[in-house]
Each structure stands twice: as structure tokens, then as C-alpha cells.
Amino acid sequence: MDKDIKEGKSLVEKLPRVSTSPGVYLMKDINGVIIYVGKALNLRKRMASYFFLPSLDSGRTDIKTGVLINKISDFETIITETENEALILESNLIKKYRPRYNIILKDDKRYPSLRLNVNDPYPFLGIVRKIKNDGAQYFGPYSSAYSVRNTLKTINRTFKLRKCRTRDFKNRTRPCLNYQMNICLAPCCLDVDKDIYSDIVKEVALFLNGKSHALVNKIKDEMTSAAGGQDYEKAAILRDKMFAIKKTLEKQVVVTNDFIDRDVIAIACRPEYTVITILTVRGGLLIGSRHFCFSETVSIESEIVRNFIMQYYIKNHYIPKEILVPVLLDDVYILEKWLGTLKKLKVRILFPKRGNKKKLLNIALQNAENELMDRVVSDSKHLDLLSRLQKIIKMDVLPGHIECFDNSNISGADPVSSMVVFKNGKPEKKSYRRYKIKTVVEQNDYAYMSEVIERRYGKGGASKPYPDLLIVDGGKGQLNIAVSILKNLGINEKVVVIGIAKKDEGKGETSDKVYMFGRANHVNIGRQGDVLLFLQYIRDEAHRFAISFHRLRRSKTTLRSVLDDIPGIGKKRKGILLKHFGGIKKIMEASIEELITLPGISSEVAENIKEKFDR
Ligand code: SF4
Structure with a gap:
């Protein structure tokens, strides 16, 4: 200090x-x-x-x-x-x-993008969730998986780009149906002129960059010259392509008629949250919008916007010629210079006060405010639900921090447990934990539960913060175990424990039951079905998380045992294969060329692997 x-x-x-x-x-x-x-x-x-x-x-x-x-x-x-x-x-x-009160832009995997691997001689267009600085061209992000798939479908129908992933592309011995359908030139097997293919790639990039008008004009010229040369078949193909592009244009919203690419940034703040909305305008068409929500921000708006711009565009997002901002930035020239160096072209940051650009800003602002209100309303709904849950299970405090455990195994093999965490009614995925059961050799649900609860809360101060509410999957048995472990650790007064057990349809039960410690019968939730649904949702989330971990463990165990019999594969090489491919299916599909790129895998070992799986 x-x-x-x-x-x-x-x-x-x-x-x-x-x-x-x-x-x-x-x-x-x-x-x-x-x-x-x-x-x-x-x-x-x-x-x-x-x-x-x-x-x-x-x-x-x-x-x-x-x-x-x-x-x-x-x-x-x-x-x-x-x-x-x-x-x-x-x-x-x-x-x-990563200071707590600065805005930190995380990789948001909710928004998919399209990736065109232009470094490949025959590029492929695929959907990705992460934008990397790898020399490929990225388009988007798109507002949903639905919209990105629709765009990809249109492109695959309209342009003759290859449709198969690189691994399949390398292993093909003859063209697939896409070639017969005349929507792919089949560079996998035929000698396709690279310039012709590269022309298609350029058209796709124009289309994805919102330059459809320019593209339509280009195709029109080609069509006229094909018709002039009496190549009517080619002219007809070009006509169909032009109509397909025009059709997509009809669905897009025209917001400016100057055809300039611009991003429009708006900000809406409340003490709880700050929302930044970015509208993507390409060639005058509004092609997408995205929201970023930050909690615990303390900066003034101009600082937040400046920090946002720096973090957003450094992540390899397309930098347009013009960025509209909702506040006057005092360091606008420096920021423009910095963006210009990234883009290698002049970039302007404008704070419009009137006209069409101001209207665009207002649209973005309206969207930011709506998103902010949605967040606030959703929070208040969660608070209401939590306060009703608090009353039902007679807690002294609001269950703002909930932890829930579940186990997964098959006949005692590879047993695992999961813990999920809900803060203020919402899952906090970064706090989820997975446990491999270490001390229990036979299948025993109670023993698994007792081991993980002890491991989670038995580390003294390192176990803090304790949850307000602990949920175990199961009835009175699991509940009693959890309470007795907490008692041994001396924290049973601090944490309320409940169990949620599946309904027994054989006994005519119609809903799952919630148990509290010291009560013989399950709790009567009454008409508050949404409270029970909320508890079931948390339990199911723990279940899903435990199962996915168990599957991963099992596949690794199976893979290990399959790899055990292959000559030349020891512990180290097994680790390398597992780390690189992650599963049997991918190792089986890998070619010898791919296998030998891994450290320590010689061509002899790669052949042994291939032989094992071919057999
Ligand atoms: S024809 Fe060949 S290149 Fe085209 S999609 Fe099929 S496999 Fe891929």
C-alpha cells in the first residue's frame, strides 16, 4: 500500500x-x-x-x-x-x-458470425461463434442462429461456393450431390480454375458486406454480355442469380440512401445497468443490431462509449467508414486515428445533431432503452419470485445466492457431481463446478452427495461466500445427508437446505415435491406453480451439467481403452490425441496426413491408428 x-x-x-x-x-x-x-x-x-x-x-x-x-x-x-x-x-x-468498474467486453457466443477462410485456395463459408485474428474474413455478427442460417442458405443456393467442410473436402473421391444440382463447381475433385472460384468468393463478400446493389449491377452487365455473345444458357443462370439477390434486397430495411457503411452506437444507463446497442448499416441497409449489457459501470457516458469502441473494434469486427456516437467524445481525433490505423483507411466518428444520421441514432437509442427496460423488468420479476420462495420456505433472507447439486454415473462407473449457481434468480455459469468422485468406490448416491458437499464447503474461509439456499436433487435422504455435513462443518445455521424429489406417478403424484429439514411432509407450494417451476429449472440445470460432464468423462475413458491396444501409443501420445481431437469419432475420421501433424505421431504410428479403426 x-x-x-x-x-x-x-x-x-x-x-x-x-x-x-x-x-x-x-x-x-x-x-x-x-x-x-x-x-x-x-x-x-x-x-x-x-x-x-x-x-x-x-x-x-x-x-x-x-x-x-x-x-x-x-x-x-x-x-x-x-x-x-x-x-x-x-x-x-x-x-x-479487468477492473471491476470498467466495462469489459466479453466474447459473446450468443451471436454467430460467418467466416470465409480466404487463405484457402477454395474458400468455404461457415458459421462460427468466435471471431479470431486469423486472416479469414468475418461477417456479422448476426442477431440469431436463425438469421445466420437463412443467410447461409441463400448464399449456398445462389453462389457456387463449396458446401463441405475442409476435412470432407480433402477426403472426397468424387463430387457430391451439390455438383449434380449445379450449386457447386466441385473443386474437391475437378480442376476448377482458381480465378473463377475467386470471383465467386468476391461476389459472396460483396453480398455479405451489404453491397448487393453493386453486385446486381455487376451480374446485370455479365448477363447482357452473355446474351450479346448468344450464350443464352449462361445469361439465364445469371438472370436467376440476379433475381435471387434482388429478392433478399426486398426484405432488407433501407435506412439511408448514401450507400455508406456505418455503425450506429447508442447508450442507455441506469444505476443497475448500462446497455450499449450497435446498429450495423451496410450500403445503406440496416442488416443487424446487437446489445451489450454491463453492470456496475461508473464511468461517464463518453468514457464508456470510448472504451466500448476500443474493445469492440480490436476484436476483429469490421470497421466501417463512419461510426455514429450518441455523445461528444473529447478524444475523437485520437480515436479516429487509432481506428484508421487498424482499418488502414480513414474512419470518421460523428455525433450528429440533426438529419437522417440523427434519426438513425434515435432508432439505436430506442432499441438500447427497450433492452435496458427488459433487463430491469426481468430483474424485478426474479426478485418477486425469490421473495415468494423465501416466504414459502420461511427463510430469513432473500435466496439471492442459490447452489444446487446433482450426481451422474452409470452403474457406479465414472461417477461425477455438478454444482450450479444462481444469483438473483439467474444462472451464473462462471461459478458452476464439476467434481469427479474420488472416495466412493461403489454406486451410492448418498455417499457421492456427502463427498461433494464436504469438498465444496469444507475449506473454511476459501469456501465463502456460502449460498443462502442449498438445493439437493432428492428427497429426505439426500436432504438429511446435506444438513448433517453442514452441521459437522458448523455452517448449518448459515445455509438453508431443501431437497427436490421427482413425483412418484405410481402413487398418483402429479408434481415434484420440495422437502425441508425437520418436516415430515413435503412443502405445500399451493398455487405458486412458477416457484416450483423455478426450483425444477435449477435442479434440471444441475442435472444437465452433471450429465454432460459424465458423458465427457465416459468418452475419454472409452477412448483411452481403445487407444490402449494400438502399438506405439503410450500415455503421452494418448494425451496428445485426446487433447487435439477430443473424441473417438474425430480420431477415426482423421486422415494419416492430419495425424502426422501432431507432435510425436510418426507416419508409422499414424498408420497403426488408421489400421486399428479401419478394422
Ligand atoms: S461437390 Fe465437392 S466441393 Fe462441392 S460441396 Fe460437394 S464435396 Fe464439396
Whole structure:
């Protein structure tokens, strides 16, 4: 900790020694953890704005800033030569420390994109969930799996790109049905001119970049020249292609008539959440929108937007010529320069006040506000549900933190357990845990339960935070085991435990039952069916998570035993194969060429593997 703090001097006393140069500041909490990173043109002025009351016209949300100020125990500043350097340093430090109160853009796998592997001599267009910096071209992200599949379907019908994945492509000995249907040139087996194929790839990229008007004109010219040369068959094919593209154009919303590519960024804030919405406009057509939601943000809007722009476009997202923003950014020229270097072309960031661009901003803003309201309403629904659950099972506190356990095994083989976590009624996947059962040799559900509960809560302080509510899958037996373990650990007063057991249809039961410790009969949920549904949802989530882990373990065990008999395969090579392919099916499908690319797999060993699976 800083010497001044140790000596009890206040942070305000540090201010006169802060430089007035540009630079980056790092806010730290009482444990020295960096909780916020920001940049400033004048470091002293910026730091002073935190420790003296912010003026109302500063745009800073008072509640949010108050939250940050209360947490700050110390700060550090780093001087830079220019504001440009400060911008880069701020971005690097946010990436490095992931401070709690900065916005951090995670990889959002909900939104699929299309990937065109242009480095391949015959590129393939596939759906991916992650955008990598691998030299391929990416398009999207699309708002849903449905919309990305529809686009891919249109492309596969209209353009003669290959439809098979690279692995199948390499192993083909004759063209597939797509060739007979005249929707693929069959580069897998036929000698297809690379220039002709590359022309198709360019057309697909034009189409996906929203340049359909230009594409239609190009095809029209080709059609006219084909008809002029009396190649009527080719002209008819081009006509069909043009109509197919025109049809997709009819479904798209025209928002501007200047055909410029632009992203429109809007922001909506409340103390609980900040939502950023980005509208993607390509060639004047609105082709998609995406929302990003952040909790615990404390920055002012212009800082959030700047941080968002830097994190979003560095992730290999397409950078358009123009970006519309909802607030005036004080470092707009530096940001434009930085984006221009990434894109290798001039990029403009505009804050429109009137006209069509302002209208576009308003559409984005409306969408951001709707998304924000949806989040807030959904939270209040969850709170209502949790407070009814609290009443039903007579808890002293709201069950804001719930943990639920389930086991999975087949006749005692490879037993595993799972723990899922729900915070404020919503799953918190990053806190889910999987356990391999270590101490129980025979199939015994109670013993599995007791082992994992002991492992989860038996680490003293390291087990914290404890949940408000612990749910076990099962009836009174499992419930009693869980309570007795918590009692042994001395935390049974802190955690409420319930069991949820399946209905016994043989006994005429119509719904699952909830058990509480010390009660002979199950709890009467009454008409609050949604509370029972919520508990079932948590139990089913634990079940799903346990089963998926069990399947993974079993497939690895099976794979291990199959690989055991192959000459030349020992523990190390087994590990390499498992790590690379992840399952038997993929190893079986792998070609000798693919196998020998792995470290330690010689052509002799690869042949042994092939022979084993061919047999
Ligand atoms: S014809 Fe060949 S290249 Fe085209 S999709 Fe079928 S297998 Fe792939």
C-alpha cells in the first residue's frame, strides 16, 4: 500500500503532487486491487474531479461516481507523452487488470458470425461463434442462429461456393450431390480454375458486406454480355442469380440512401445497468443490431462509449467508414486515428445533431432503452419470485445466492457431481463446478452427495461466500445427508437446505415435491406453480451439467481403452490425441496426413491408428 495511505494522509493530500500532464490513472480498493482505470488529458484535474463534488454539468452520474469514490483507497498515475499514448495504455491496462468498474467486453457466443477462410485456395463459408485474428474474413455478427442460417442458405443456393467442410473436402473421391444440382463447381475433385472460384468468393463478400446493389449491377452487365455473345444458357443462370439477390434486397430495411457503411452506437444507463446497442448499416441497409449489457459501470457516458469502441473494434469486427456516437467524445481525433490505423483507411466518428444520421441514432437509442427496460423488468420479476420462495420456505433472507447439486454415473462407473449457481434468480455459469468422485468406490448416491458437499464447503474461509439456499436433487435422504455435513462443518445455521424429489406417478403424484429439514411432509407450494417451476429449472440445470460432464468423462475413458491396444501409443501420445481431437469419432475420421501433424505421431504410428479403426 502507498506510503501516504499507511501514514493516514488522505487521498486529497496526494493531489498537488499529481502531474498536470496526460496519462492514465488506476484506482485501487482497500486490498490494493485495481478497480478502475481511466485516462485524462490533465491527470491532476481529473483526479480532483473525483475527490471534490462533481459538477452537475460534468455528465457524471452522481450515484455511480459515489459508489466508486467510496471504494477507492488509493490511486496511482502513469504519465504519458501524449494523449494518444494514454489511450493505448488505458486500453492495455483494462485488458490486463479487468477492473471491476470498467466495462469489459466479453466474447459473446450468443451471436454467430460467418467466416470465409480466404487463405484457402477454395474458400468455404461457415458459421462460427468466435471471431479470431486469423486472416479469414468475418461477417456479422448476426442477431440469431436463425438469421445466420437463412443467410447461409441463400448464399449456398445462389453462389457456387463449396458446401463441405475442409476435412470432407480433402477426403472426397468424387463430387457430391451439390455438383449434380449445379450449386457447386466441385473443386474437391475437378480442376476448377482458381480465378473463377475467386470471383465467386468476391461476389459472396460483396453480398455479405451489404453491397448487393453493386453486385446486381455487376451480374446485370455479365448477363447482357452473355446474351450479346448468344450464350443464352449462361445469361439465364445469371438472370436467376440476379433475381435471387434482388429478392433478399426486398426484405432488407433501407435506412439511408448514401450507400455508406456505418455503425450506429447508442447508450442507455441506469444505476443497475448500462446497455450499449450497435446498429450495423451496410450500403445503406440496416442488416443487424446487437446489445451489450454491463453492470456496475461508473464511468461517464463518453468514457464508456470510448472504451466500448476500443474493445469492440480490436476484436476483429469490421470497421466501417463512419461510426455514429450518441455523445461528444473529447478524444475523437485520437480515436479516429487509432481506428484508421487498424482499418488502414480513414474512419470518421460523428455525433450528429440533426438529419437522417440523427434519426438513425434515435432508432439505436430506442432499441438500447427497450433492452435496458427488459433487463430491469426481468430483474424485478426474479426478485418477486425469490421473495415468494423465501416466504414459502420461511427463510430469513432473500435466496439471492442459490447452489444446487446433482450426481451422474452409470452403474457406479465414472461417477461425477455438478454444482450450479444462481444469483438473483439467474444462472451464473462462471461459478458452476464439476467434481469427479474420488472416495466412493461403489454406486451410492448418498455417499457421492456427502463427498461433494464436504469438498465444496469444507475449506473454511476459501469456501465463502456460502449460498443462502442449498438445493439437493432428492428427497429426505439426500436432504438429511446435506444438513448433517453442514452441521459437522458448523455452517448449518448459515445455509438453508431443501431437497427436490421427482413425483412418484405410481402413487398418483402429479408434481415434484420440495422437502425441508425437520418436516415430515413435503412443502405445500399451493398455487405458486412458477416457484416450483423455478426450483425444477435449477435442479434440471444441475442435472444437465452433471450429465454432460459424465458423458465427457465416459468418452475419454472409452477412448483411452481403445487407444490402449494400438502399438506405439503410450500415455503421452494418448494425451496428445485426446487433447487435439477430443473424441473417438474425430480420431477415426482423421486422415494419416492430419495425424502426422501432431507432435510425436510418426507416419508409422499414424498408420497403426488408421489400421486399428479401419478394422
Ligand atoms: S461437390 Fe465437392 S466441393 Fe462441392 S460441396 Fe460437394 S464435396 Fe464439396
